[in-house]
Amino acid sequence: MIDDEDLSEEERAAAAAWEAMANEGGDDDASGPVSNRVLDQDEIDSLLGIAGGGDGGKERPSGIQAILNSALVSYERLPMLEIVFDRLVRMLSTSLRNFTSDNVEVSLDNITAIRFGDYLNSIPLPAMLGVFKAEEWDNFGLLMVDSSLTYSIVDVLLGGRRGTAAMRIEGRPYTTIERNLVERLINVVLNDLTSTFDPLSPVTFRFERLETNPRFAAIARPANAAVLARLRVDMEDRGGRMELLLPYATLEPVRELLLQMFMGEKFGRDSIWETHLSGELWQTDVQISAVLDEFSTSLGNVLEWKPGTKLDLECTPQSMVELRCGEVQLFRGHMGRRGGHIAVKIQDRLMK
Structure with missing residues (x-):
C-alpha cells in the first residue's frame, strides 16, 4: 500500500479530482466512478435532430439527421x-x-x-x-x-x-x-x-x-x-x-x-488544329537510311580500326537493301542506278 506522503502534489490533485467525479452521483451504491447524469428531453431531441418549438419555421437539421442529410452534397463533381x-x-x-x-x-x-x-x-x-x-x-x-x-x-x-x-386555370388536367x-x-x-x-x-x-x-x-x-x-x-x-x-x-x-x-x-x-497538323506532317522532310548490311563486333575491335581498315560485307549486287527512318524499318528493295544517281527500287513494305 502506497502512503499518501509518498505521492507528489500532481498525483494528489489527480486523485482528489477522481474522487470528486466518483461522488457526483450522490449516495448510490456504485461500484466505480460512474456518472449518473441523465439527458433531458431537449438534449435528446437535439441529438436526434428533431426540431423543437412551435413557430412553424424551417430549421436546419442537426444531430443524427444532419449526418444522414450530409450525403446530399457528398457526391463527386463531374x-x-x-x-x-x-x-x-x-x-x-x-x-x-x-x-x-x-x-x-x-x-x-x-x-x-x-x-x-x-x-x-x-x-x-x-x-x-x-x-x-x-x-x-x-x-x-x-x-x-x-x-x-x-x-x-x-x-x-x-x-x-x-x-x-x-x-392558367387551376384544378383542371x-x-x-x-x-x-x-x-x-x-x-x-x-x-x-x-x-x-x-x-x-x-x-x-x-x-x-x-x-x-x-x-x-x-x-x-x-x-x-x-x-x-x-x-x-x-x-x-x-x-x-x-x-x-x-x-x-x-x-x-x-x-x-x-x-x-x-x-x-x-x-x-x-x-482545325488536327487538319493543320496533319497537313504539315505530310510535308515534313525526314532522313531515310539505306542499309546494305550490318554485323556485330566487339568494342575492342572497333577501337583498333585505323584509316585503311577494310570491312567485309556479306552482300552482293542482288542483295536486298533495307530503308529505315531512324530505328523504324520502312521498305526493302534492290539497289540500282537511275540517271547517274544510285537508286533503290522498293519491293516490300515493312511498316505496319
Missing part, C-alpha cells in the same frame, strides 16, 4: 458534365427560336446533386414530366416542364398575342393539345441533348412517355443519387422553367469521361 449542360443551353437557344419563331433565351440556373425521392417530393404541381431513355446506356432520365412554360409554349405556338400573360405540344418541346430538348453528348460518347435519348403525377415517373429508387440541372426559358414577357434530372446510375457508363477536366471547346478535340 467537370465534363457541366460543359455538356453549357453546350445544351447554347444549342437550345437556337433550337427553341426555330421551334417557336420567337425570341427565346435559355439560361442555366444551377447544377446540383440530389436524392431522387427528395426531388419527386419537391416538384411544383401541376407539371409535366417527360421520361426518356438513354439507349446506349440502358437507363432513364427525367425532364420536368413546369406549368408556366407549358402555357407559354401553348400560347406561342397557337398564336397568342404578345404582352398578355398566359392564362392538361388537354390533349397541351400534352402534344409539350411532347414536341421535349423531343427538341432531347435531340439537342443527344448532340451535346456526341463529342464525348455517342448516345441516343428517346422519349418514352409523358406523366403528370410524379409517382408514375419513378425511374430510380428514392435514395439513389441524381444530377439536377435547372434551366430557365424566357420568351420576352413569357417563359418558365425546365429541370433535367439524370441519375448517377444512368451516367455510370461514361463516368470516367465525365471526370476528366475540360480541354477546349470540343471536349479536347480541335478539328
